[in-house]
Amino acid sequence: MIAPSILSADFARLADEAAAVASADWLHVDVMDAHFVPNLTIGLPVVKSLRKATDLPLDCHLMIDDPDRWAIGYAEAGAYNVTVHVEAARDPVALAKDLRAAGAKAGLSLKPGTPLEPYVDVLKHYDTLLVMSVEPGFGGQSFMAEVLDKVRAARRLVDTGHLRLVVEIDGGINEDTIEQAARAGVDCFVAGSAVYDAADPGAALERLREQAARAR
Ligand code: DX5
Ligand code: ZN
Numbered sequence: 644m645i646a647p648s649i650l651s652a653d654f655a656r657l658a659d660e661a662a663a664v665a666s667a668d669w670l671h672v673d674v675m676d677a678h679f680v681p682n683l684t685i686g687l688p689v690v691k692s693l694r695k696a697t698d699l700p701l702d703c704h705l706m707i708d709d710p711d712r713w714a715i716g717y718a719e720a721g722a723y724n725v726t727v728h729v730e731a732a733r734d735p736v737a738l739a740k741d742l743r744a745a746g747a748k749a750g751l752s753l754k755p756g757t758p759l760e761p762y763v764d765v766l767k768h769y770d771t772l773l774v775m776s777v778e779p780g781f782g783g784q785s786f787m788a789e790v791l792d793k794v795r796a797a798r799r800l801v802d803t804g805h806l807r808l809v810v811e812i813d814g815g816i817n818e819d820t821i822e823q824a825a826r827a828g829v830d831c832f833v834a835g836s837a838v839y840d841a842a843d844p845g846a847a848l849e850r851l852r853e854q855a856a857r858a859r
Contacts, residue, residue, distance in 0.1 A: 644668035645848045645855075646811070646837035648701050648780045657689070661697035664845045669702035671833045673782075673812070675717040675720065679731050680780035687716050694721040702833075704752065704813065706779045707731065711738055716749035716859025726750030726773045726811075729762055737767035741800065750811070754779060766806050771831075771850050772797055776824070777814030782835040786815030805815040821851055822858035829855075 646669035652660035661670055672690060677683040690703060700723030705714055710727035711734060716743075717725045725747045732738055734753075739749035750771030753759065755778060766772060774793050777784035790812075800806040812829045817837035824832065834851055841847035 644808075644831040645829055645838075645852050646671040646833045647838040647844065647848055648673055648782065648813075648833050649839075651835035651852075656679055657693060658696035658840070660723050660844075661693065661699055664838060664848055665699070666845060667699055668695060670699040671702045671704060671835075672722075673835075674703060674705045674707060674717075675780065675858055678708045679728065680706045682780045687713075687720060690717055690722060691720045700724070701749065701813075702726070702750075704773065704833075709733075714738060715741050717719065718742045718745035719811070722747050725752050726752050726771060728752045728754065728779070729765070730754055730757060735762075735765050736768050739765075743770075748787035752779075752813075753793065754789050755790050755849050759796050763800065763806070765799075766808060767809055771809045771811055772806075772811055773811045773833075774829075775814055776812050776816070776820075779814075780853040783840075784797075784815055786817075786820040791823060794824065794827040794829055801828075816851070818850065818854060825855040840858035 647664040648671040650673040660715045675682045675684040701723040702724045703717045742749040748770035751769045752773035811831040813833035816834045837843045
């Protein structure tokens with residue numbers, strides 16, 4: 644699956660930018676609060692408007708403090724998947740249950756330096772694992788290949804039936820990096836600049852999809 648990140652899109656034309664990637668699987672929406680990460684992007688009102696402007700499932704990636712308080716609003720606004728950061732969540736198990744009860748899939752994200760092992764039991768309550776392959780906060784950064792060990796470990800846990808979730812990767816995914824990520828076992832690839840900096844975002848996402856399918 645490919646999830647174009649609108650962080651690299653034109654924020655004044657979000658409906659058009661979503662339409663430009665109509666064949667995407669999910670539309671990745673980066674919510675940043677200038678506290679958990681040193682950048683500020685968009686929040687709940689924009690997600691509510693986007694929900695009406697596109698049929699694509701919204702994959703909301705909350706890079707915010709206190710997700711225990713704020714994440715539920717995104718589920719209620721109709722996000723398909725709501726991902727919170729384990730480094731910010733106080734009670735990630737309760738949070739996952741609340742998100743699911745509100746009708747969304749629950750996602751848990753790990754920063755590049757955060758290990759997987761301590762959270763395997765927590766992840767039993769989640770539908771998505773978002774492995775960050777850059778430090779969260781900005782688009783257009785370089786891919787950190789060292790996180791692929793974490794992807795391989797997650798893939799093994801899924802393939803052996805210990806976890807049941809989508810393995811998603813976010814940061815620095817482009818035509819030079821997507822194949823190694825696919826071989827490590829990623830199911831869903833977030834791509835911001837590789838899609839929206841291209842002359843034809845729809846064609847760029849299809850090229851990435853083919854590359855990943857071939858590598859896997
Ligand atoms: C970064 C965001 C990413 C970002 C990826 O903190 O979470 O989703 O949009 O951008 P690229 O694909 O350009 O690295
Ligand atoms: Zn993201």
